[in-house]
Amino acid sequence: xxxxxxxxxxxxxxxxxxxxxxxxxxxxxxxxxxxxxxxxxxxxxxxxxxxxxxxxx
Amino acid sequence: xxxxxxxxxxxxxxxxxxxxxxxxxxxxxxxxxxxxxxxxxxxxxxxxxxxxxxxxxxxxxxxxxxxxxxxxxxxxxxxxxxxxxxxxxxxxxxxxxxxxxxxxxxxxxxxxxxxxxxxxxxxxxxxxxxxxxxxxxxxxxxxxxxxxxxxxxxxxxxxxxxxxxxxxxxxxxxxxxxxxxxxxxxxxxxxxxxxxxxxxxxxxxxxxxxxxxxxxxxxxxxxxxxxxxxxxxxxxxxxxxxxxxxxxxxxxxxxxxxxxxxxxxxxxxxxxxxxxxxxxxxxxxxxxxxxxxxxxxxxxxxxxxxxxxxxxxxx
Numbered sequence: 001x002x003x004x005x006x007x008x009x010x011x012x013x014x015x016x017x018x019x020x021x022x023x024x025x026x027x028x029x030x031x032x033x034x035x036x037x038x039x040x041x042x043x044x045x046x047x048x049x050x051x052x053x054x055x056x057x
Numbered sequence: 058x059x060x061x062x063x064x065x066x067x068x069x070x071x072x073x074x075x076x077x078x079x080x081x082x083x084x085x086x087x088x089x090x091x092x093x094x095x096x097x098x099x100x101x102x103x104x105x106x107x108x109x110x111x112x113x114x115x116x117x118x119x120x121x122x123x124x125x126x127x128x129x130x131x132x133x134x135x136x137x138x139x140x141x142x143x144x145x146x147x148x149x150x151x152x153x154x155x156x157x158x159x160x161x162x163x164x165x166x167x168x169x170x171x172x173x174x175x176x177x178x179x180x181x182x183x184x185x186x187x188x189x190x191x192x193x194x195x196x197x198x199x200x201x202x203x204x205x206x207x208x209x210x211x212x213x214x215x216x217x218x219x220x221x222x223x224x225x226x227x228x229x230x231x232x233x234x235x236x237x238x239x240x241x242x243x244x245x246x247x248x249x250x251x252x253x254x255x256x257x258x259x260x261x262x263x264x265x266x267x268x269x270x271x272x273x274x275x276x277x278x279x280x281x282x283x284x285x286x287x288x289x290x291x292x293x294x295x296x297x298x299x300x301x302x303x304x305x306x307x308x309x310x311x312x313x314x315x316x317x318x319x320x321x322x323x324x325x326x327x328x329x330x331x332x333x334x335x336x337x338x339x340x341x342x343x344x345x346x347x348x349x350x351x352x353x354x355x356x357x358x359x360x361x362x363x364x365x366x367x368x369x370x371x372x
Contacts, residue, residue: 003370004307007243007336008300009252017371031372048252051297 011046013038059183061109061159064224065131068157069104072129078155081129082117083107090181091167095120109224110183114164114206116319118142119273121149128154131224133161135208135317137217138350139273142313148276151353158220160228162186163201163209164318168327170204173197208318208331211236218351236316237339239332255300261326262299264292268320268330269306274313281305307333312341312359315350 006012016038018031069081085096085106093112097120098104109131117130118139128149132140137158143149170190171178179192186201211234216227235241243251266282269275281289282302290305291298314334321330341347344367345358 003340004304004333004336006248007240007251008255008304008333009248009250011248019371046248049297049300051291051295 010049011042013042014046058159058162059108059110061224062107065109065157065159066104066107068222068224069098069107069129070101072155072157073099073101073104077127078129079126081107081131081157082120083131084109084113084115084117087112090178091165091170109159111163111165111188111201112167112181114209114318114322115271116273116317119271119319121154122273122276123148124153126153129157130154131157131159132217132220133159134212134214134216134218135161135315137219138214138315139317141219141350141353142315143273144353145357146313155222156217156220158217158223160217160223160225161209161212161215162228163205163212163215164322165201165204166206166209167322169206206318206322207239207329208316208321210234211238212316214315214348214351219353237335239329240335240339243332243336255332256296258329258332259296259299259303262294262303262328263326264294264299264302265325267323267325271319271323272310273317273319274310275306303330303333307337310334311337312345312347312357313349314338315348 005015016035020028020031065083069083072078073081080097080099081104083096083098084093086108087094091112093108093110093115095115095117096103096106098107113133116139117132117136121128121130121140121143130136130140137156140149140154140156144151165188170181174190174192174195176192176195178190180190182189183201187198188201188204189196189198191197213230213234213236215230243254246254266280269280269282282292290301314337316331316335316338318331321328324330338348341358347358349357
């Protein structure tokens with residue numbers, strides 16, 4: 001899954017996968033904090049694949 | 058490959074007469090050149106309409122899904138691999154089928170041929186490995202090798218993998234072809250270039266879903282794109298929606314695609330849809346050593362678990 005999305009141009013570092021059990025609340029917090037910190041360091045100009053207002057030509 | 062026609066007719070008539078099958082699925086000539094149609098023949102008269110040439114690129118396994126009764130089917134290499142996939146996925150039983158194998162030397166690409174001429178093509182004739190294309194005021198003969206569909210040019214499974222009877226001698230498999238050349242080219246790009254490449258690739262998509270309809274893997278009773286409760290993906294021409302459709306369609310084919318090229322063949326806009334599935338095929342081969350549809354006895358990698366499955370992507 002990760003391979004194809006990055007193959008089609010999603011910036012590496014924006015896509016994260018993790019396995020967290022419903023009992024692992026602390027792991028969940030750790031992972032989410034780590035992901036948000038990492039994503040914040042990326043250039044917002046590369047934010048793609050977000051649906052915006054329709055383009056008017 | 059046109060000389061297979063007589064043999065195919067003979068076998069089809071015989072199995073119908075012997076009662077081995079209720080119908081034979083093959084091809085008949087279409088109403089315009091290079092557009093052969095799938096044909097269900099249940100009688101000797103209907104068998105007479107059957108043909109075989111280099112325009113039989115559609116995948117006949119698509120017409121087997123959940124069929125009842127005994128069916129004869131003409132299968133090139135890729136069709137036979139999709140028949141195997143159908144059997145593995147319980148969409149048809151092997152003992153319902155009488156597979157007439159056709160060793161294939163590749164199908165020609167009608168997009169490529171149409172792009173070669175400004176005028177309307179009225180006739181495409183085949184003789185050995187030469188294709189003669191003609192219309193009002195022009196006629197040109199080209200080597201078939203130069204007109205092969207892209208997936209056929211890099212095909213390494215031309216002979217059927219599963220069959221009850223062959224309609225011709227087995228052909229030599231192609232060696233020395235780089236199946237994944239186009240994927241490697243994209244892999245070498247930066248993330249931005251990749252994004253733009255796929256944006257450009259999909260820019261002409263009209264969301265007609267012909268690729269889905271022609272694909273033998275797409276047999277869900279209701280496709281995710283047609284559902285409205287919940288609506289999984291937007292139905293507009295917005296580039297985000299178009300890309301979502303193509304990505305999800307590709308993921309549904311992961312570990313199942315045989316690169317038969319039916320999706321590209323039927324695309325009215327000539328989009329290179331295989332760029333998505335090819336990447337998944339390459340990953341499947343590299344990660345699991347798997348190519349779809351080669352054996353009835355092996356479960357596909359995505360429905361089995363092994364302790365040593367690659368898992369670098371997950372943290």
